[in-house]
Amino acid sequence: MLRIKDLVKRYGKDEAVLKDLNLEVPGESVVAIIGASGAGKSTLLRCINRLVEPTSGSIDLNGTELTTLSGGELRLARRRIGMIFQGFNLINRLTVMENVLSGRLGYVPTWRAMTRNFPQSDIDRAFQLMERVGIAHYANKRADELSGGERQRVGVVRALMQEPEILLADEPTASLDPKTSRQIMELLRALASELHLPVLINIHNVTEAKEYTQRIVGMRFGRIIFDSVPTDLTQDAMDEIYAGVPAEERGETGDPESLREVVSQ
Amino acid sequence: MTSSVEKTTGHRTWKKPPFIANPAIRWAIILGVLAYVVWAVTSLPFNWERIQEGIPRAIRIFKGAFPPDMIRGELVLQGFLESIKIAIVATLAGVMLSVPIAFAAASNIAPKWLYNIGRATIIIARSFHPVIVAILFVKAVGFGPLAGILTLTIYSIGFVAKMLAERIEEIDWGQVEAIRAAGGGTFITMLYAVIPQIMPRQIGLSIYQLDSNLRASAVVGIVGAGGIGSTLMNAFRRYDYDFALAITLCIIGVILISEAISGRIRRNIW
Numbered sequence: 189m190l191r192i193k194d195l196v197k198r199y200g201k202d203e204a205v206l207k208d209l210n211l212e213v214p215g216e217s218v219v220a221i222i223g224a225s226g227a228g229k230s231t232l233l234r235c236i237n238r239l240v241e242p243t244s245g246s247i248d249l250n251g252t253e254l255t256t257l258s259g260g261e262l263r264l265a266r267r268r269i270g271m272i273f274q275g276f277n278l279i280n281r282l283t284v285m286e287n288v289l290s291g292r293l294g295y296v297p298t299w300r301a302m303t304r305n306f307p308q309s310d311i312d313r314a315f316q317l318m319e320r321v322g323i324a325h326y327a328n329k330r331a332d333e334l335s336g337g338e339r340q341r342v343g344v345v346r347a348l349m350q351e352p353e354i355l356l357a358d359e360p361t362a363s364l365d366p367k368t369s370r371q372i373m374e375l376l377r378a379l380a381s382e383l384h385l386p387v388l389i390n391i392h393n394v395t396e397a398k399e400y401t402q403r404i405v406g407m408r409f410g411r412i413i414f415d416s417v418p419t420d421l422t423q424d425a426m427d428e429i430y431a432g433v434p435a436e437e438r439g440e441t442g443d444p445e446s447l448r449e450v451v452s453q
Numbered sequence: 454m455t456s457s458v459e460k461t462t463g464h465r466t467w468k469k470p471p472f473i474a475n476p477a478i479r480w481a482i483i484l485g486v487l488a489y490v491v492w493a494v495t496s497l498p499f500n501w502e503r504i505q506e507g508i509p510r511a512i513r514i515f516k517g518a519f520p521p522d523m524i525r526g527e528l529v530l531q532g533f534l535e536s537i538k539i540a541i542v543a544t545l546a547g548v549m550l551s552v553p554i555a556f557a558a559a560s561n562i563a564p565k566w567l568y569n570i571g572r573a574t575i576i577i578a579r580s581f582h583p584v585i586v587a588i589l590f591v592k593a594v595g596f597g598p599l600a601g602i603l604t605l606t607i608y609s610i611g612f613v614a615k616m617l618a619e620r621i622e623e624i625d626w627g628q629v630e631a632i633r634a635a636g637g638g639t640f641i642t643m644l645y646a647v648i649p650q651i652m653p654r655q656i657g658l659s660i661y662q663l664d665s666n667l668r669a670s671a672v673v674g675i676v677g678a679g680g681i682g683s684t685l686m687n688a689f690r691r692y693d694y695d696f697a698l699a700i701t702l703c704i705i706g707v708i709l710i711s712e713a714i715s716g717r718i719r720r721n722i723w
């Protein structure tokens with residue numbers, strides 16, 4: 189159970205990116221977070237595993253308050269939270285197996301990590317997961333030799349190697365073609381139910397969000413303005429989530445008349 | 454100056470804006486440089502009489518140098534072997550010290566205080582030409598290869614640590630985020646997310662530096678820091694100009710070979 193309460197994130201003295209945000213993700217649900225660019229989706233996910241430092245508020249994962257952790261405690265908490273990235277963020281020059289095993293870096297002692305001497309149980313788990321997503325035959329290939337869809341599978345397996353209690357996916361399909369994108373979404377949904385894992389997915393593709401998740405959260409300007417099952421996401425709700433652009437909202441756009449004059453000259 | 458985009462009747466003209474926009478500053482710089490060159494050339498003490506006296510001496514030296522003569526070939530071989538040893542040991546020591554210094558001097562990784570220390574170390578290592586450093590070390594530890602090794606180690610740090618720090622500052626940060634998100638500590642994150650990204654550059658720099666140290670070891674040898682440079686200097690002292698020319702030709706040959714090899718390796722991995 190992930191419980192976010194009154195979360196605020198402010199960069200410097202600018203307007204807050206997340207404003208008193210509240211969200212609960214129980215059990216093993218797959219939740220899609222939608223919203224325009226700049227709505228704060230990515231910041232929200234990064235606040236959970238503290239890649240971004242929250243300004244105030246509380247984030248509780250299965251009884252652990254995440255916002256106050258530091259040093260070793262933070263590392264122990266991070267290994268319980270798997271993350272999947274838009275740009276895959278694999279270590280390009282290392283092999284697929286090394287990338288997968290790097291999901292264990294929060295568990296193994298430094299000397300094992302240095303010598304790439306991972307415990308047999310980790311290696312077994314790695315092969316098992318790689319076989320599950322169909323990349324086991326690439327174990328000794330360099331990560332940058334794989335196609336986009338295959339790389340994201342490596343990313344998924346790396347996150348699962350952490351034996352996470354929750355999975356965060358930040359635009360996991362935005363760098364992929366439509367077909368591969370659907371395969372990855374399908375994989376995430378299947379894995380979530382097989383491993384009884386709650387998954388939080390930032391996503392731009394609303395059709396995929398509706399199809400592959402049980403709950404949709406709509407964000408706008410740092411607030412959650414929609415939170416319901418996919419069938420409730422009507423055109424009106426969509427218009428509200430994606431209405432306007434931040435500059436327009438603040439009344440910062442130029443006078444269209446003057447531009448028309450320039451163009452027609 | 455009028456504006457560079459100017460509207461005239463019918464059509465507009467365009468001229469490339471001058472390099473320095475302010476005309477007063479532009480002309481002041483041009484005139485200042487000209488004035489300095491004139492002053493510098495006229496005030497330098499060219500003593501034509503001494504130059505005239507020197508010409509026959511120069512001719513005598515060159516005459517003595519031809520034909521080049523490998524009288525003491527074993528000295529040349531010894532000198533080169535020592536130079537190569539100096540270059541290899543200095544490169545190894547320099548590169549090993551460069552890696553931690555480079556991490557300290559990378560602004561995206563090191564905290565501000567450490568960054569300042571790292572940058573200062575690099576600046577100090579770079580601020581003196583190896584010959585000056587060699588003179589200091591020859592005074593400190595005496596004639597011989599140890600002075601050469603110490604000199605070239607510092608020379609290596611100045612170059613390798615600086616270039617490596619710049620490479621670290623260009624890394625893809627996403628990979629660092631991924632290892633952090635998996636729960637990796639600072640050291641493990643460096644090992645998994647940073648080192649693989651800078652490895653090709655690290656190897657290329659090390660090979661370049663080995664090549665560069667071999668060349669520099671011939672130069673620092675002249676001030677007494679061992680190697681082929683010392684052999685060359687001794688030949689001059691004994692007026693063996695033909696032997697000295699032979700050594701010089703050998704140095705050119707060895708450097709051409711080492712440059713060809715290092716260039717080839719670097720092209721294949723960079």
